[in-house]
Amino acid sequence: MFEIMEKRTIGPGIILMKVKAPLIAGKAMPGQFIMLRVSEEGERIPLTVADYDRGEGSITIIFQEVGYTTKELARLSPGDFIRDFAGPLGMPSRLDGQGRVLCVGGGVGIAPLFPQIKYLYNQGTDVDVIIGARSSDYLILVDEIRDSSSNIYLATDDGSLGHKGFVTDIVKRLLEDDNRYDLVIAVGPLVMMRAVSSMTKEYNIPTTVSMNPIMVDGTGMCGGCRVTVGGKVYYACVDGPDFDGHLVDFDEAIRRQQMYREEEKEAEHNCRILSKI
Ligand code: FES
Incomplete structure (x- = not known):
């Protein structure tokens, strides 16, 4: 279970959530994503890591309420828990050595x-x-x-x-x-x-x-x-x-x-x- 530390609406139907996930935050790199499941019966959805804080052990996700699962996720508040939160997944972006x-x-x-x-x-x-x-x-x-x-x-x-x-x-x-x-x-x-x-x-x-x-x-x-x-x-x-x-x-x-x-x-x-x- 992964605790929601912060939740903010940053645009119409656009929500920012900071989730306590120290193991993922310790490894996440730009370009990677997580898969989450709001509840035991829920579907798994991918969301890109919008920020990570290794010290705080948090991962920030930003999503728009466009489908059933994102609407279900948007109903949660700080202090609530997300059932599954897996990652970091995917390959990190290749960003080194650019002028x-x-x-x-x-x-x-x-x-x-x-x-x-x-x-x-x-x-x-x-x-x-x-x-x-x-x-x-x-x-x-x-x-x-x-x-x-x-x-x-x-x-x-x-x-x-x-x-x-x-x-x-x-x-x-x-x-x-x-x-x-x-x-x-x-x-x-x-x-x-x-x-x-x-x-x-x-x-x-x-x-x-x-x-x-x-x-x-x-x-x-x-x-x-x-x-x-x-x-x-x-x-x-x-x-x-x-x-x-x-x-x-x-x-x-x-x-x-x-x-x-x-x-x-x-x-x-x-x-x-x-x-x-
Ligand atoms: S999501 Fe199943 S192979 Fe990529």
Whole structure:
């Protein structure tokens, strides 16, 4: 059982939770994730580590209430316990030895990007960051990222904060203005990561994206999280979640992501009915 130490709402339906998990906090690295189960009967869901504090023994997760399990998790309060919390899982991001890096985060993808930004910045790497969301309310961790980056650029779809438009507009401008990066890291919706990767390909800049497919076991056994990269099949949970953005088959990933939409709606519907019985 894992105790919730802190819970904050940081955006509409976006919740930050700090969970006491000293063994995981002792080993976690940027890019890794945990699998949790809210209760004995619950489903297992992957959530990226948004921060870790080895001294305090805590792992921070940030999630949006989008499905049955995240809504169930959002009902818990500090002092409550999460049944299972396993990790760190996946491969840590490869961040060492970079001179200048551009990090691009969209929506809740900003959360997994944060530990990478912090790690790079603490190592003395020059880090430019672009983050975007549909409106200012959804733009999370702005102050934290501002404190851990060389330059920060904001974008919102409705223009309520920063550039009115997409993060990719800013990526395009920075590249056209002759900013040269050794690495670009993009984390967010698949369409956003696909757009960033196609731009950086033109400039030959190595680009890492973080894949977040459906996961069941998180340990390489079920095959649910497979992604095609450079014509070969990989499992995001053990080989990723980071992959070369220039080689990922995004069209297939988008098709696979849409496959279970109906089942998720159905699960929510059934659980609501059952909870009334
Ligand atoms: S989640 Fe089952 S193989 Fe990756």
